[in-house]
Amino acid sequence: MEISIEKIKPSSPTPHHLRIYNISLLDQMIPCIYVPLVLYFYGADNNDDRIQHLKESLSQTLATFYPFAGVIRDVLSADCSDQGLPFYVAKVKSQMKDFLQNPNFQFINKFFPHEYNIEKQPCPGDSIMLIQLNCFDCGGIAMSIMFAHSIAGMASVSTFLRCWAANARGLGFSQASPLLCAAQSSFPQNPSFPNKFMPFLNYHKYLSRGKFVIRRYVFDASALSFLKAQLSSSAASRVNVVTALVWKCFMEAVAEETSGEDEKPFLMTQAINLRKRAAPPFSEDSYGNMVWVPKIVCNSPQEKGLTDLVWEVKRGISNIDESETVVMGNVVTLLDSRDRGIEALAIFDQKYVAGFEKNDLIRNYARVNPSII
Structure with missing residues (x-):
């Protein structure tokens, strides 16, 4: 691919008193890693004009979201001296529809x-x-x-993208205005906070070694409605149901792979947005990692039905104030789809995938990596 690069700076200088951005206590508990995200846009007649427009609207947006134009200063702060956001443009010699019709996650x-x-x-x-x-x-x-990740969470990046989109459409900041100090003022950082209470700082030791694969499962809205009716779980959310289903299928795949060994309990964690759960609630545009990670334990996975797990998930999320922070090796990300369904993007140990995908719950309610378009 042919690649060019330039740095996009805020359209107006960041005031001197804002040039050091201190993270919050909740940010301290987040691993300092890069989080990846890809968005797809349909074709246009003149990409050069569109790219220039994106650069200009990005510069305008960075005047408000100035930390994104800065650099890491140390483990507790960012230097927001308008160093500029690295902006790359690459030419891909292929058609986007070919990739979207048969997504290849290794190519991403x-x-x-x-x-x-x-x-x-x-x-x-x-x-x-x-x-x-x-x-x-x-x-x-x-x-x-x-x-x-230690500087911004996914919710903050979503607000940034909404604001950038509004600027690109000429709508200004009416749709999104970040509250950059909300987390800092409510959860001030503590440089002397004991590391033993922040396992994410040493997250490398929690990483599993082996052959991991990325799999995509799509649960259509109709399938979720039918499943909720079968489970008599109308009070449970779509996320509760899909989380429990994926967890159950994964536990059964692991049990099959480890047949003959002593049964061990399973532990699941789920990142929960604290903004709406606080009293009083924080604004959805509050900047930072305002999340908590409750744990949910299943001591006898073979004895738990799907309905049982749905309520375990629901109860675990409601009890976030009693939870401890833990880390797991196998990860699933749930995303809303256009039809009110859910996409599950999973990173599984390869040895469990075959057992997971042959489970009747997956075969009956999910489609494996269908076309995106």
């Missing part, structure tokens, strides 16, 4: 400014956010974003 790594590696930690002087536009021959664009 090529969309990022540098190959994504969970073991790569941002160091002092490294950019807080990097963006790359991958321009296909058809005019379509895959926009990849990498951001330092």
Whole structure:
């Protein structure tokens, strides 16, 4: 791929008193890693004009979201002296529809400014956010974003993207205005906080070694409605139901792979947004990692039905104030789909995938990596 790079700076200078951004106590508990994200846009007649417009609206947006134009200062702060956000443009010699019709998750790594590696930690002087536009021959664009997790959470990046989109459409900041100090004022950082209470700081020791694969499962809205009716779980959310289903199928796949060994309890964690759960609630535009990670334990996985697990998940989320923070090796991310269904993007140990996908619950209610378009 042909790649060019420039740094996009805020359209107006960041005031001197805002040039050091201190993270909150909740941010301290988050691993300092780069989080990857890819967005896809349909083709246009003139990508050069569109790219220039994106750069200009990004510059305007960075005037408000100034930490994203800065660099890591140390483990507790960012230097927001308008160093500029690295902005890459790459030419991809293929059609975007060919990729979307048969998504290849191994190829996605090529969309990022540098190959994504969970073991790569941002160091002092490294950019807080990097963006790359991958321009296909058809005019379509895959926009990849990498951001330092200890400086911003996914909710904050979503607010940033909404604001950027509003600026690109000429709508200004009416749709999104970040509250950059909300987490800092409510959860001030503690430099002397004991590391033993912050396992994410040493997250490397929790990483599983082996052959892991990325799998995508799509649960259509109709399938979820039917499943909830079968379970008499109308009070449970779609997320509760899909989480319990994936957990059950994974536990059964592990049990099959480890047949003959002593049964061990299973532990699941789920990141919960604290903004709406606080009293009084925080604004959805509050910046930072305002999340908690409750644990849910299943001591006898073979004896638990799907309905039991749905309520275990629901109860675990409601009891976040009594939870401890833990880390797991196998990860599933749930995303809303257009039809009110749910997509589950899973990173599983390869040896469990076959057993997981032959489970009747997966076969009956999910589609494995269907076309995105």
